[in-house]
Amino acid sequence: MSSYLSFIDIAALAPLLILLFGALVILLMESFSEDFTKVWAVSLTLVTISLATFAAYEAPVSTNELLTPWLRFDPLSRFFTLFFLVIGFAVTLLSYSFFKTFEASHGEYFFLLLSALFGLILIGASADFLTLFLGLETLSISLYILCGYMKQWEVSHEAAIKYFLIGALAASFLIYGIALIYGAVGSTSFDGLLKGYQALSTSSNQALFYSGIALVTLGLAFKAAIVPFHQWAPDVYDGAPTPVTAFMAVGTKVGAFAAFVRIFFDALPHFDPIWNQSVTLLVYPTLIYANLVALRQTQLRRFFAYSGISHAGFLLIPLIAATPDALMAINFYLIVYAAATLGCFAVLAFLDHNKEGVMISDLSGLYQQSPFLSAVLTLCILTLAGIPPTAGFFAKFFLFKTAFQAKEYALVIAALLITVVGAFYYLRIIAIMFSQLPAKEKPPLLSWPAATVGLLSCAAIVYLSINPTPFITMIDVARR
Amino acid sequence: MTELLWLFLIPFILSLVAFALPSSNRTVVLLSLIPLALLIFNHNNWHNAIVDVVWIPALGIHFHLAVDSLSLVFLYLTAIIIPISLTAVGDISNSQSFYGLVFLLQGLLIGFFTARDLALFTVFWESMLLPLYFIINMWGKPDRQYASLKFLIYMIAGSALMVAAVLFLYVASSGTFNIDTLKQSASQSPLAIWTFAIFMLAFTVKTPLFPFHGWLPDAYYQAPVAGTILLSAILSKAGIYGIARIGLGLFPDLMIQWSPLFLTLAIIGVFYGAFAAWSQNDYKRLIAYSSFSHVNFILIGLFVWSQTAQAGAILQALNHGITIAALFLAAGWLEERLGFTSMNNIGGLAKFMPHLCWVTLLFVLSSVALPGTNSFVGELMILFGLFGQNPWLAALLGLTVVFSVVYMLRFMQKTYFEAPTFFQERWVDLNGKEMAIALVLIALIIGIGVYPTPVLNEIMTTTLAKD
Numbered sequence: 001m002s003s004y005l006s007f008i009d010i011a012a013l014a015p016l017l018i019l020l021f022g023a024l025v026i027l028l029m030e031s032f033s034e035d036f037t038k039v040w041a042v043s044l045t046l047v048t049i050s051l052a053t054f055a056a057y058e059a060p061v062s063t064n065e066l067l068t069p070w071l072r073f074d075p076l077s078r079f080f081t082l083f084f085l086v087i088g089f090a091v092t093l094l095s096y097s098f099f100k101t102f103e104a105s106h107g108e109y110f111f112l113l114l115s116a117l118f119g120l121i122l123i124g125a126s127a128d129f130l131t132l133f134l135g136l137e138t139l140s141i142s143l144y145i146l147c148g149y150m151k152q153w154e155v156s157h158e159a160a161i162k163y164f165l166i167g168a169l170a171a172s173f174l175i176y177g178i179a180l181i182y183g184a185v186g187s188t189s190f191d192g193l194l195k196g197y198q199a200l201s202t203s204s205n206q207a208l209f210y211s212g213i214a215l216v217t218l219g220l221a222f223k224a225a226i227v228p229f230h231q232w233a234p235d236v237y238d239g240a241p242t243p244v245t246a247f248m249a250v251g252t253k254v255g256a257f258a259a260f261v262r263i264f265f266d267a268l269p270h271f272d273p274i275w276n277q278s279v280t281l282l283v284y285p286t287l288i289y290a291n292l293v294a295l296r297q298t299q300l301r302r303f304f305a306y307s308g309i310s311h312a313g314f315l316l317i318p319l320i321a322a323t324p325d326a327l328m329a330i331n332f333y334l335i336v337y338a339a340a341t342l343g344c345f346a347v348l349a350f351l352d353h354n355k356e357g358v359m360i361s362d363l364s365g366l367y368q369q370s371p372f373l374s375a376v377l378t379l380c381i382l383t384l385a386g387i388p389p390t391a392g393f394f395a396k397f398f399l400f401k402t403a404f405q406a407k408e409y410a411l412v413i414a415a416l417l418i419t420v421v422g423a424f425y426y427l428r429i430i431a432i433m434f435s436q437l438p439a440k441e442k443p444p445l446l447s448w449p450a451a452t453v454g455l456l457s458c459a460a461i462v463y464l465s466i467n468p469t470p471f472i473t474m475i476d477v478a479r480r
Numbered sequence: 481m482t483e484l485l486w487l488f489l490i491p492f493i494l495s496l497v498a499f500a501l502p503s504s505n506r507t508v509v510l511l512s513l514i515p516l517a518l519l520i521f522n523h524n525n526w527h528n529a530i531v532d533v534v535w536i537p538a539l540g541i542h543f544h545l546a547v548d549s550l551s552l553v554f555l556y557l558t559a560i561i562i563p564i565s566l567t568a569v570g571d572i573s574n575s576q577s578f579y580g581l582v583f584l585l586q587g588l589l590i591g592f593f594t595a596r597d598l599a600l601f602t603v604f605w606e607s608m609l610l611p612l613y614f615i616i617n618m619w620g621k622p623d624r625q626y627a628s629l630k631f632l633i634y635m636i637a638g639s640a641l642m643v644a645a646v647l648f649l650y651v652a653s654s655g656t657f658n659i660d661t662l663k664q665s666a667s668q669s670p671l672a673i674w675t676f677a678i679f680m681l682a683f684t685v686k687t688p689l690f691p692f693h694g695w696l697p698d699a700y701y702q703a704p705v706a707g708t709i710l711l712s713a714i715l716s717k718a719g720i721y722g723i724a725r726i727g728l729g730l731f732p733d734l735m736i737q738w739s740p741l742f743l744t745l746a747i748i749g750v751f752y753g754a755f756a757a758w759s760q761n762d763y764k765r766l767i768a769y770s771s772f773s774h775v776n777f778i779l780i781g782l783f784v785w786s787q788t789a790q791a792g793a794i795l796q797a798l799n800h801g802i803t804i805a806a807l808f809l810a811a812g813w814l815e816e817r818l819g820f821t822s823m824n825n826i827g828g829l830a831k832f833m834p835h836l837c838w839v840t841l842l843f844v845l846s847s848v849a850l851p852g853t854n855s856f857v858g859e860l861m862i863l864f865g866l867f868g869q870n871p872w873l874a875a876l877l878g879l880t881v882v883f884s885v886v887y888m889l890r891f892m893q894k895t896y897f898e899a900p901t902f903f904q905e906r907w908v909d910l911n912g913k914e915m916a917i918a919l920v921l922i923a924l925i926i927g928i929g930v931y932p933t934p935v936l937n938e939i940m941t942t943t944l945a946k947d
Contacts, residue, residue, distance in 0.1 A: 328538060367618075382610070387636075389588075389607040397599070397643060398539060404647040412647070416640050423636045424629075427613075431629050434617050472538045 002064060012062035012073055014055035015081055016121055022048025023114035030107020041106040042096045048114060049089045056081040069189055072127045076266070079331065079475060080124025080258050083338070087251050088117040090342045090456070093449035095243040097349045100447060102150065102241070109149060113247070116142035120251055124258040129178040129188040129216075132259055136174065136223065139255060140167045143248065147240045153355045159239020166232040170222030177215025184209035190267035197271055213275065216263065224256035224312045225305070227286040237305035242352050245301045246345035249308045250338045257315055257334060264319060265327055276320045283320070284414060286313030291421040300348055300358045303425075304341065307384060310422060311337050314415060317399050321406035329398040331475045336383060336395040336464060343380035343457030347373050349450035366433045374433045376454040383461050385426035386419055391464035483522050484529040484545055484594065487555075490514055491587030499580035508579045509566050515586065516559035526552055535600070540650065540657060544597040549938045553794055554593040554721050557801045558714055560924070562586045564805050565709040567917050568812050572619055572704070585611040585710065592718060598646050598657040601726075605642070605682070608718065609635050612710060620702040627695075627702035634695040638685030645678040649730075659729065666730035676731045680742075683727065687719030689742070689779055690749030693772055700768035705812030708764070712771045713805040720775075720797045723782055728790070735785070742783040747877065749776030754883040758890070764811055764821040766891050770847065770884065771804045774855075780877065781862035787940070789865020794939045796858030799846075799928060803855055806843040806921040810836065813914060814895070817907070823891070828900030832907035837896040839910065839918040844892055846925045848885045854928035857936075 010017070026044055030037045059081075061073045071077070092113065099106060115138060122135030144167060148160025182188050184205045185196030200206050218229065225233040237245045264275070287310060294306035315333055318326035350373055351358045351366075367374040383392035396419070400412045464471060494511050497503075503511075519526070526547045535543040547555070566582060569575065585608060592604035609632055616628035646657070652669035653662055666672060685692040700708050727735055753773025760766040778800060781793025813836060814829075815821050830837035846853040849860075859881065867874035910918065928935060 325538065387606065387610065388603040393603065393606070394536065394539065397647075400643055400647055401539060401650075404644075404651050409644075409648075412644050413641065416644055420633070420637045420640045424633055427629060427632060431617060431625050434614075435625055469536050469538070472536065476538065 002066065005064060005066065008060050009062040009064045009067060011055070012059050013067070013071075014059060015052040015085070016118060018048060018052040018055055019114050019118045019121070022052075023111045023118070026107055026114070027111040030105070030111070034105060034107065037105075037107040041110045042092065042099075045092045045110040045114060046089065049085055049092065049117070053082060053085040053089070056085060068127065069191075070128050070131045071122075071125045072262075072266075073125070076261070076327075077125035080254075081121050083254060083335070084117055084120040084124060084251065087247070087254065087338060087342070088113065088120075090346075090453045091243055091247045091251070093453050094246055094342075094345055094349050097447035097450040098241060098243045098352065101352060104150060109146070112142040112146050112149075116146070116247065116251065120255045120258075123255050123262070126259075126262055127190050129181065129190070132262065133171075133175060133178060136255070136259065137171060139252065140171065140223075143167075143244070143252065146244045146247070147236060149244065150241050150355065153239070153241075155239040155355065156241070157239075159236045162232055162239075163236040166222065170219045170229075173215045173222070174219030177212045177217075177219060180208050180212030180215065182212075184212060190262070193267045194269070194271060197268065210272075210274075213268075214278075217275070217279070220256055220259050220263075221282065223252060224260070224315075225253075225309050226282050226312050226316065227289045227309065230286075230290070230309050233309060234302050234305040237308075238299060238302045238357070240301070242301065242345065242348055242357060245304065246342060246348075249304050249345070250341050253308055253312060254334050254338060256312075257319075257330060260319055261327060261330060265322070270322060276322065279316055279320050280408070280411065283313050283316045283411060286310070286316070287415060287418045291418050291425070295421065295425050297425075298360050299356070300360060300363075303360065303429075304344065307426075308341070310418075311384075314396065314399055317408070317411055317415060318402045320411070321402040321408055323402045323405045325398070325405070326402045328472065328476055329395075329402045332398055332468070332472060333395040335471075335475075336391045336461070339457045339460040339464070340380040340383035340392065343376055343454055343461070344384070346450045346454035346457060347377040347380075349453075350447060360429060360432060363429060363433045364435050372451075373454075376458050377433065378430050379458050379461055381426045381429055383465075385423050387423065389465055391461050391468060394465070394468055483518065483525065484531050484547060487515060487518055488531075488545060488587065488590050488594070490518070491583045491590060495580045495583035495587060498583055499576060502576055503579065505566070505569060505575070509563050512563040512566050512583070512586070515590070516556075516563065519556060519559050526555075532596075539599065540655060541599040542597045542657065544600060544658065545591065545594040546596045547594055549941045550721070550724055550794065551593050553798050553935070553939060554717060555590060557717060557798050558586060558589045558593065561709065561713045561801055561805050564809060564917065564921070565706040565713075567913070568705040568709060568809055570705075570816060574618070578615065578619060578706075581611040581614055582706070582710070585615075589714060589718065593721060596659050598649060598659055598662065600657070601659070602639075602642055602646050605718070605722070606636075606639060608715070612707065612715065615707040615710070616699060616703045619704040620707065621704075622702075623698070624702045627698035631695045631699040634685060634692075638692065639682035641678045642682045645675040648675050659725070662730055667733050672731065673734060676727070676734045676738075679726050679731075680723070680738075683719045683722035684779075685719075686722070687716050687775055687779065688772070690745050690752055690776060693749070696772055697765060697768055700771070701762075701765055705808060705815070708768075708808045708812075709805045712768070712808060713801040716771070716775050717797050717801055720778060720782065720793070723779070724790075724794065728782070735783070739783045739785060743780060743873070746776045746779040746783060747873070749773070750780070750877065750880045751883075754880055754887060758883070758887040761823050762821050763823050763891055763895060764808075764815070766823075766887065767804070767807050767811055770807075770887065771800075773880070773884065774800050774804070774847070777859065777862065777877075777880070781858075781865065784862070784865050784869055786865035786868055788868070789862050791936065791939045792858050792861025792865060795928075795932065795935060796855065796862060798935065799854040799858045799925075802921065802924050802928075803843060803846045803853075806918075806925070807840075807847060809917070809921075810840040810843055813910065814840070823894045825901065826895055827898040828896070830896040831900050833909045835910040835915065839915075839922070840896065841892060842922055842925070844888045846929075848888050849881060852926065852929050854925050854932070856929055857932045 119135045119138030126132040144164045147163050148156045150156050222229045290306045290310035297303040318329040348358050383390040386392040386396040403412045530546040532544045535541050588604050588608040595601040613628050613632045653665040750773050753769050757766050757769035778793050778796045781789040846855050849855040863874050
């Protein structure tokens with residue numbers, strides 16, 4: 001056993017190290033000169049993320065036994081790392097356009113954003129419950145602060161406190177669950193967890209293990225905002241600054257499902273059908289509740305909270321089906337969801353004039369004002385609604401196919417029927433956009449960073465709609 | 481085969497061009513004739529034209545297009561109707577987007593009428609709604625928002641479960657979406673009856689069969705003229721094509737078994753549409769209901785298990801497409817001159833616009849199936865087929881032909897004949913361009929009416945029932 005890290009090991013860790021270094025530099029800069037960071041923090045963040053992306057793309061596989069018990073260097077973790085970095089890049093651009101309208105200091109913000117990214121990458125690459133927990137907490141603590149970052153906004157105070165309290169509760173569930181699992185099998189490592197479970201002979205140990213898994217699932221369900229553990233999401237999404245909401249809607253969601261995938265596909269594949277059946281019980285309320293409540297929303301950040309809850313419900317379906325294709329289905333769905341949601345938030349960035357955020361009624365007549373913005377939003381909304389020929393349809397088709405192969409017919413039928421409700425509230429937004437009501441006084445802002453995000457999202461959606469095969473093949477590598 | 485791929489791709493290319501570059505109506509109409517020209521010039525080679533490449537291997541979806549006689553009839557219909565609908569586009573804002581959407585719709589329709597992979601079929605089936613939604617939503621009459629959303633929600637609700645049915649067939653057949661392969665296994669699967677019901681619901685909502693027509697009056701009425709033509713002439717035919725391709729193709733036994741129910745609904749629909757048309761005081765709504773009535777007539781032909789009736793139904797689908805497009809076009813011309821669609825205050829317009837009157841009258845005669853016009857052949861075949869199965873029903877249905885004469889002639893009577901009551905300073909009769917379009921339509925109407933044999937030969941090979 002080697003007791004030092006070689007160059008290859010460092011290179012394998014490079015994405016994490018670069019993020020950490022970049023974050024610390026920004027924090028240092030802020031403490032010396034606020035004016036300097038105001039100008040340079042965004043560029044530095046973008047450079048850091050780009051470098052980390054490059055490092056993640058080229059990262060070698062480390063086999064050093066100092067690292068492998070804690071971190072995975074498999075294709076799946078590389079996929080998640082790249083995915084998170086792309087999300088981080090987009091959110092940085094959105095934040096840049098946000099700070100053009102709203103006055104606030106930059107340094108801490110981007111430090112926290114990079115820390116949150118660091119946490120996300122840890123989750124995606126975790127090989128042990130402790131790394132997973134560490135990642136989740138790094139992510140969460142950064143987000144608690146980011147949520148209340150606009151100190152002048154009262155609505156943010158409530159959101160940040162609420163998020164912090166409920167997040168702490170979720171973390172305690174999670175850590176307690178991990179403790180119980182450790183108590184049952186004597187290890188927190190993902191390797192050998194399944195064997196450890198199968199070797200459990202006494203029923204008391206099994207009960208301990210099941211309780212542990214149940215608590216872990218619960219903790220993650222909080223993070224993924226799955227009904228009935230979702231109450232925090234609408235208020236927090238509503239109270240946070242718009243780019244932070246975008247980061248939560250996409251980053252946290254993907255992170256939570258990365259954790260689900262790590263635990264239930266990687267560590268404990270098919271460990272017990274009872275788990276799948278219990279999770280099924282979460283899918284129905286999630287889909288029905290989120291979609292029905294989304295019908296009555298008037299504020300778009302809140303609307304996307306419910307939309308996100310509903311998509312979490314859809315994402316649970318392949319998790320339950322657990323067929324060989326399920327992982328690919330989840331990953332593909334996550335990518336499509338991320339691209340479409342980021343595209344929507346890019347459009348919101350143009351319309352974000354005050355702390356109350358963008359109301360649905362603010363969109364009326366948008367087509368008259370800006371055909372470009374309305375085209376981007378239309379494409380992204382259609383994708384979220386899963387209407388063909390957008391990639392959203394294929395993503396859903398993929399989910400349903402895995403569910404069918406696992407003979408979960410009832411789930412598919414419920415999910416399909418609920419998509420009709422979904423189609424209604426998503427399309428209502430489009431209808432409002434194309435209506436010819438008098439235009440608002442305030443024209444959309446001009447913002448190239450948000451425009452870039454919007455265009456890139458649209459390009460990704462169009463490409464994935466027409467020719468998803470190369471991409472699916474690429475994420476399929478993640479399984480092998 | 482490359483021609484088929486081009487036929488599919490050309491509308492999409494045209495769509496991009498139309499979106500990107502401002503172009504005059506004349507240019508767009510000329511461009512829209514390209515697919516028709518391709519169809520005609522390559523006419524003899526279309527049979528068995530096939531494109532089959534694996535598209536999304538992870539999902540098992542093939543990009544599989546193929547042409548047979550059934551497809552060909554509907555392809556010709558699409559290629560004829562699209563240019564006609566484009567000529568009906570007047571002076572509108574954002575005409576670039578309008579043309580782009582129409583071409584997009586054409587591409588999706590061509591894909592739909594040739595798709596042989598069930599998943600691909602579903603993709604085209606659902607996506608053709610979007611261009612129409614935007615056409616109604618952006619260029620329709622004042623209540624267009626409501627009408628277009630209602631239309632879309634009806635359609636999405638109707639085919640909500642179609643994905644489940646498609647996946648069920650996929651799993652039951654051990655992993656293929658190929659419609660031709662599914663023929664063997666579709667009826668045998670244990671839940672065949674449910675899959676069949678799901679597909680039929682989707683198709684009958686779009687056609688629409690009675691009682692799924694709730695969306696129709698608003699959508700037809702609120703849409704711009706070109707949109708109404710597309711809805712009535714092509715979109716309803718997509719439903720009919722679906723029933724012929726999937727209903728008759730994959731589930732023939734269930735189709736026979738359930739035909740009494742479907743026949744009853746369709747017959748009610750014919751009568752309902754006729755009475756509703758009779759009581760309208762608005763000519764656009766009147767024609768909308770007449771279309772509903774006639775489409776249900778076509779469905780009767782499909783639901784009767786007889787070769788003559790089925791062939792008649794397919795022929796009538798083509799005929800109805802042409803005739804209803806002509807009627808809505810003529811109604812659009814009238815609306816353009818009057819500025820409204822109510823029949824309350826008008827009368828005797830023949831005095832001011834004789835050409836428009838005679839052209840409309842010819843279209844109306846085709847709609848009421850006068851011998852010598854296209855609809856006569858189709859409706860007669862349907863009635864003949866029905867007579868072989870159930871003479872009483874055929875007699876009952878014969879009555880509706882009388883009804884359609886009554887409401888259609890009422891329309892002619894109120895608007896064009898009677899004493900002139902409505903006065904306007906200057907009347908503009910049909911101009912040269914409109915006359916030319918009308919003549920083309922009249923030629924088609926009379927051509928098929930007098931000499932339907934070539935079309936019928938094509939269609940006869942497609943029917944499943946053998947007398």
